[in-house]
Amino acid sequence: MIDGTEPSYLRDGLSLRSWLLSTDHKRIAILYALAITAFFFIGGAAATLIRIELATPAGDLVSDDAYNKLFTAHGVIMVWLFLIPSIPSVVGNFVLPLMIGARDLAFPRLNLLSWYLYVAGGLIILAALATGGVDTGWTFYTPYTTMFSNSSVVLTLVGIFVTGFSSILTGLNFIVTIHLLRVPGLGWFRLPLFVWSTYATSLILVLATPVLAITTVLLVAERLFQIGVFDPAHGGDPLLFQHLFWFYSHPAVYIMVLPAMGVVSEIIPCFASRSLFGYRFMAYAVLAIAGVGFLVWGHHMFVSGQSPLANLVFSLLSFIVAVPSAIKVFNWTATLYKGSIRFDAPMLYALGFVGLFTIGGLTGLFLASLALDVHLTDTYFVVAHFHYIMVGGAVMAFFGALHFWWPKVTGRLYPEGLARAAALIVFFGFNLTFFPQFLLGYQGMPRRYHAYPPEYTVLNVLSSAGASILAVGYLMPLAYFAWSLWRGARAADNPWQAAGLEWQTASPPPTHNFDAPPRAPEVPYDYPPRPAEQNA
Amino acid sequence: MSFVFGPARRTVPQPSVAALGMWVFIASEALFFGALLFAYGVTRWHSPAAFAAASAKTDFWIGTVNTAVLLTSSACVAMAGDRLRHGTSRAAELWLGGAVLLGSLFLALKAIEWRSEWTHGLFPGPSWTLDGHPRPAAELFFAWYFVSTGLHAVHLAIGIAFAAVLATRLSRASERFEHNERLHAFGLYWHFVDVVWIVLYPLIYLVAPRT
Numbered sequence: 001m002i003d004g005t006e007p008s009y010l011r012d013g014l015s016l017r018s019w020l021l022s023t024d025h026k027r028i029a030i031l032y033a034l035a036i037t038a039f040f041f042i043g044g045a046a047a048t049l050i051r052i053e054l055a056t057p058a059g060d061l062v063s064d065d066a067y068n069k070l071f072t073a074h075g076v077i078m079v080w081l082f083l084i085p086s087i088p089s090v091v092g093n094f095v096l097p098l099m100i101g102a103r104d105l106a107f108p109r110l111n112l113l114s115w116y117l118y119v120a121g122g123l124i125i126l127a128a129l130a131t132g133g134v135d136t137g138w139t140f141y142t143p144y145t146t147m148f149s150n151s152s153v154v155l156t157l158v159g160i161f162v163t164g165f166s167s168i169l170t171g172l173n174f175i176v177t178i179h180l181l182r183v184p185g186l187g188w189f190r191l192p193l194f195v196w197s198t199y200a201t202s203l204i205l206v207l208a209t210p211v212l213a214i215t216t217v218l219l220v221a222e223r224l225f226q227i228g229v230f231d232p233a234h235g236g237d238p239l240l241f242q243h244l245f246w247f248y249s250h251p252a253v254y255i256m257v258l259p260a261m262g263v264v265s266e267i268i269p270c271f272a273s274r275s276l277f278g279y280r281f282m283a284y285a286v287l288a289i290a291g292v293g294f295l296v297w298g299h300h301m302f303v304s305g306q307s308p309l310a311n312l313v314f315s316l317l318s319f320i321v322a323v324p325s326a327i328k329v330f331n332w333t334a335t336l337y338k339g340s341i342r343f344d345a346p347m348l349y350a351l352g353f354v355g356l357f358t359i360g361g362l363t364g365l366f367l368a369s370l371a372l373d374v375h376l377t378d379t380y381f382v383v384a385h386f387h388y389i390m391v392g393g394a395v396m397a398f399f400g401a402l403h404f405w406w407p408k409v410t411g412r413l414y415p416e417g418l419a420r421a422a423a424l425i426v427f428f429g430f431n432l433t434f435f436p437q438f439l440l441g442y443q444g445m446p447r448r449y450h451a452y453p454p455e456y457t458v459l460n461v462l463s464s465a466g467a468s469i470l471a472v473g474y475l476m477p478l479a480y481f482a483w484s485l486w487r488g489a490r491a492a493d494n495p496w497q498a499a500g501l502e503w504q505t506a507s508p509p510p511t512h513n514f515d516a517p518p519r520a521p522e523v524p525y526d527y528p529p530r531p532a533e534q535n536a
Numbered sequence: 537m538s539f540v541f542g543p544a545r546r547t548v549p550q551p552s553v554a555a556l557g558m559w560v561f562i563a564s565e566a567l568f569f570g571a572l573l574f575a576y577g578v579t580r581w582h583s584p585a586a587f588a589a590a591s592a593k594t595d596f597w598i599g600t601v602n603t604a605v606l607l608t609s610s611a612c613v614a615m616a617g618d619r620l621r622h623g624t625s626r627a628a629e630l631w632l633g634g635a636v637l638l639g640s641l642f643l644a645l646k647a648i649e650w651r652s653e654w655t656h657g658l659f660p661g662p663s664w665t666l667d668g669h670p671r672p673a674a675e676l677f678f679a680w681y682f683v684s685t686g687l688h689a690v691h692l693a694i695g696i697a698f699a700a701v702l703a704t705r706l707s708r709a710s711e712r713f714e715h716n717e718r719l720h721a722f723g724l725y726w727h728f729v730d731v732v733w734i735v736l737y738p739l740i741y742l743v744a745p746r747t
Contacts, residue, residue, distance in 0.1 A: 106553045172560045180553055206560055210568035217683065218575065227660055227679030228672060229575055235583040235673030244571055 008411065008508040023108035024511055026409075029094035031115050036082055036090060037478075039122060043077035044474065046070050051433075051467040054460050059451035067450035068135035069151065075138030076156060080163050081122045083394055084252060087259035088205070089118070089170055091401045092198045094409060096174060098502035098509065099192050101183025101518040106176040114169040121163030128155035137448065139249070142230040142241040146222045154223055157216040164209045164216075167255075171205030174198055183501070185520035189280065192500050192524055196283045197262030200290035204251045204258075208294070212248035215241065239304055246297035254293040256390055257357070258286060260397030261328055264350045267404050268332050269525045270498040271347035272339030276525040278331040285324035285331075292321045302373045311370055318368035325361050329354060344496075345419035349400030352427045356392025360385060363438065378448075381441025384434045392430055399426065399477065406481065407491030411508040414484040418476060426473035432466025499526050554721040562728045565691075569732050572684055576739060579680065583673035589666060590677035591743030593658060598649045599741040602642050603733065609638035610730045613699075613723045620716050625706045628719070632703040635726065639696040646689055653678070681740055688736060691729045698722055 009026045012018070019027055049070050053061040062070065093111070097104055105111050128134060134156045136145045145153055178199050182191075219241070221227045228234025230241045269276045276282060298306060298314030332354050341347070363385040367373050376382060403423075406414055436459040441447075445456050452460065494503040501518045502509075580587045616631035653659060660679045664670065702722055706715055 107557060168561075168564050172557055172564070175560050176553055176557045179556060206564045207567050210564045211571040214568050214571040217687070218572075221679070221683055225660060225679070227683070228676040229579060229679065233672055234676045234679075235579055235586065236676055237578055237582065240575060240578050244575070247571070 007510050008506065009511045010411075010508050012511045021112070023104070023112050025093050025097050025105050025108065025111060026509065028111050028115055029090050030409075032085060032089040032093060032118070035115075035119055035122065036086055039077050039081040042126075043074050043082055044471070046074035046077070047467065048471065050074060051464040053450050054452070055464040057452050057454045057457050062450060064450050065135060068137075068448070069133035071448060072134045072137050073129050076125060076134070076160070078390075079138055079252070080160055081125065083256045083390055084167060085118060085170075086394065086398045087263060087401060088174070088198060088201055088255070089114070091263065091398070091405065092174060092259065095405055095502050096195060096198055097177065097181070098505065098513060099195055099500050100178065100181060100186055101501050101514065101520065102177060102181035103513055105173045106181055107173050110169050111173055114166045114173070117162055117166035117169070121159045121161070121166060124159030124162060125156055128152035128159060131155065139245060140219060142219070142222070142238040145219060146230055154220050157220050161213055161216045164213045167205045167209045171202035171209070174202040175206065183517060183520055189283070190521055190524050193265035193276065193279075193282050193286070194259075194262035197258045197265070197286045200286045201255050201258045204255050204290055204293070208248045208251040208255075211244055215244040215248065239301070239306070242301050242304060243297070246300045250297040250300065251293050253386070253389065254289055256394040258289060260353060260394045261286065263397040263401040263404070264332060264353050266498075266500065267346045267350040267400055268335050269527055270496050271342045271344060271350070272336050273527050274335050274339040275523070275527050276331070277334035277337075278327070279524055281327055282331055285327045288324040289321060292317060292324070296321055299368050299373075302370060303377050315368050315370050319365065322361060322365055329358055329361075343420070345414075345416060345423050346400045346404035348420060348423035348427070349396050349403065352423065353393055353396040353400065356388050356396060356430065360388030360392055363388065376441055378446055379441035380437040380445050380447055383447050384437035384441060387434045387437070392434070396426070399423070402477065402481070404496070405502075406484070407495045408502060408507050408509070410485060410488075411491050412484045412488030413491050413495065414488060415480050418480045422473050422476040422480075425469060425476070429466050429469030429471075429473050433463050433470050434466070436460070436462045436466075552717070554717050555724065558721040558724045562724060565728060569687075569735075572687070573735065573739070576680055576684075579673070579676055583676070586671055586673035587677045588744040589671065590674035591740065593656075593666070594681070594741050595649050595652065596741050598645050599737060602645050603737050605638050605642045605645070606730050606733050609635045609642070610727050612638060613726045617716070617719050617723050620706065620719055629703045629706050632699050632706070636696055636699050636703065639692055639699070643689060643692060643696075646685065650682075684736055685740070688729070688732055691732070695726050695729050698725065
């Protein structure tokens with residue numbers, strides 16, 4: 001498969017054991033990539049069935065009960081088993097130590113343990129699906145979850161609990177690594193934005209995930225023993241669950257999108273051959289999003305009956321979190337200004353991210369507006385909004401990252417033409433899938449129903465058609481990436497003329513990462529001056 | 537492979553890696569228990585009288601003795617670190633052994649307390665009563681009590697195992713410095729578990745004025 005004379009991490013032991021017991025961050029990244037890809041396609045299969053069901057107004061493919069289980073499976077798998085670990089655990093694991101010139105993460109064995117916990121949690125969740133599935137929705141709202149649902153709620157929650165430990169340990173590992181293992185001379189304000197955003201993400205992983213953990217413990221105790229903490233008959237409070245859940249699950253959105261922002265901040269300067277505009281503000285914006293992101297969870301509960309004052313404060317804070325997000329969008333755009341732009345596949349994904357994230361972010365402001373939210377809550381508008389962030393944002397960036405670092409990871413080039421075609425297909429298919437859902441939501445179609453009135457048919461058919469195009473776009477990279485492992489052209493150490501430290505070592509890197517200690521750059525994103533300037 | 541710079545070539549000595557890792561973990565744990573305390577706050581705010589009535593049923597003396605036991609164990613861990621810094625690993629082992637014994641004593645007393653609560657019918661379940669009257673919010677207090685003391689006990693048991701392993705390794709060590717730092721990281725964990733108890737203690741035992 002991958003050969004060559006250079007000793008690389010891929011050739012350092014070829015047995016299955018040498019992979020499954022490896023503490024090399026690069027191999028663990030590959031292990032994550034394989035597991036995550038499997039879960040992505042399982043979650044995708046559930047989405048496919050959902051879209052087929054919704055292609056006609058009548059609920060004719062699956063029963064309403066099976067439909068509940070389908071969207072729950074889709075949500076649980078995509079959130080906890082794909083999106084949250086996707087960029088941090090795959091891309092972060094591989095490139096973070098390289099970017100800071102480190103030999104490995106601070107705790108290599110803990111890193112391997114994180115993978116096993118992730119896989120164990122994933123298998124428990126799959127077991128829950130196999131033994132009847134869950135019908136509560138990925139949000140597990142009480143009292144339905146604790147008193148009424150007759151499905152594998154407990155097993156799913158155990159799986160999420162175990163996966164959460166994996167998240168916490170990964171975040172801990174990244175934080176310590178970034179603090180202590182930077183190559184001498186690499187100060188904080190010389191770090192690539194991907195490192196900054198991974199750092200901010202890790203803070204959220206470490207500080208928000210434990211709240212989800214204790215919430216699942218309480219939920220399991222409530223379901224098994226009726227302890228009453230979420231039950232008003234015992235003096236408990238069902239809304240307490242929503243507060244605890246969203247205290248984790250809103251920051252979890254930033255766990256998904258901050259690393260994506262980091263990826264885009266690497267790709268855009270490289271393919272525009274321009275230094276990143278407003279570097280320091282980009283770093284501050286990442287921290288601001290992570291920080292303010294902890295204070296906006298109540299915007300998921302505007303119609304839950306919380307006090308008007310709380311609604312007002314959460315609405316205001318939700319608007320404030322848009323400010324650093326806007327700084328990022330403007331600065332990416334300003335980076336493009338007068339750049340010499342190459343439209344390679346990673347850049348297409350990155351540009352797609354900027355556009356789709358902007359739509360996702362702005363529609364978030366619609367939902368943060370109290371009066372509008374009353375109309376739009378629990379409609380397809382919400383579904384479209386968060387898919388623009390999670391799929392249009394996080395998944396686009398994940399694919400961009402896969403293409404950008406593929407030569408570094410495998411030492412091979414992927415077929416550029418096909419990759420560009422796939423990127424365009426994904427962009428087109430995504431918009432066709434989810435833009436009609438904004439209109440459906442605006443017209444009042446509620447989410448989580450397997451049947452709908454016939455007047456919503458046209459937009460739903462468009463959405464289902466878009467989903468099939470999107471599926472093609474997602475399957476194409478699977479094929480050509482596999483092909484490139486055997487047949488792809490050999491990659492140079494730095495095929496994109498990119499500036500990060502990870503490009504100073506071989507492709508693929510040796511197990512010990514660098515033969516000689518990499519030079520810390522004087523400035524981050526040290527891209528050559530653009531041709532126009534040279535001519536002048 | 538001309539030049540390999542491994543873990544030795546870090547910008548700071550490796551040991552502070554363990555300590556920083558533990559601090560980050562403690563931050564995470566603080567949020568874990570923090571959410572539990574938040575749930576306590578909300579439910580107690582809903583039913584203050586029931587919480588006071590339920591708290592009066594807890595065993596004040598076992599709780600208080602256990603607090604003293606755990607605080608003393610923390611002193612042992614601090615002494616172990618001090619002895620190791622002075623190069624007397626034998627003394628450090630003994631102090632760690634003391635922490636293991638006191639930690640185990642805490643768990644033993646806790647088990648006795650749980651058993652007595654079980655036999656007095658204070659463990660939540662169907663047809664639960666307080667002095668013969670159904671009192672759901674007081675039952676909720678005990679549910680919270682068993683969840684939080686149970687989670688605390690799990691943390692303490694992990695700490696005891698951690699201490700026991702560390703104690704057997706201190707004298708074996710050729711790299712005393714590294715063990716010193718490991719002991720330091722362990723100490724952070726132990727003291728944190730202690731602090732959790734210090735917060736739980738008044739919330740469980742001191743809610744109602746006692747005569």
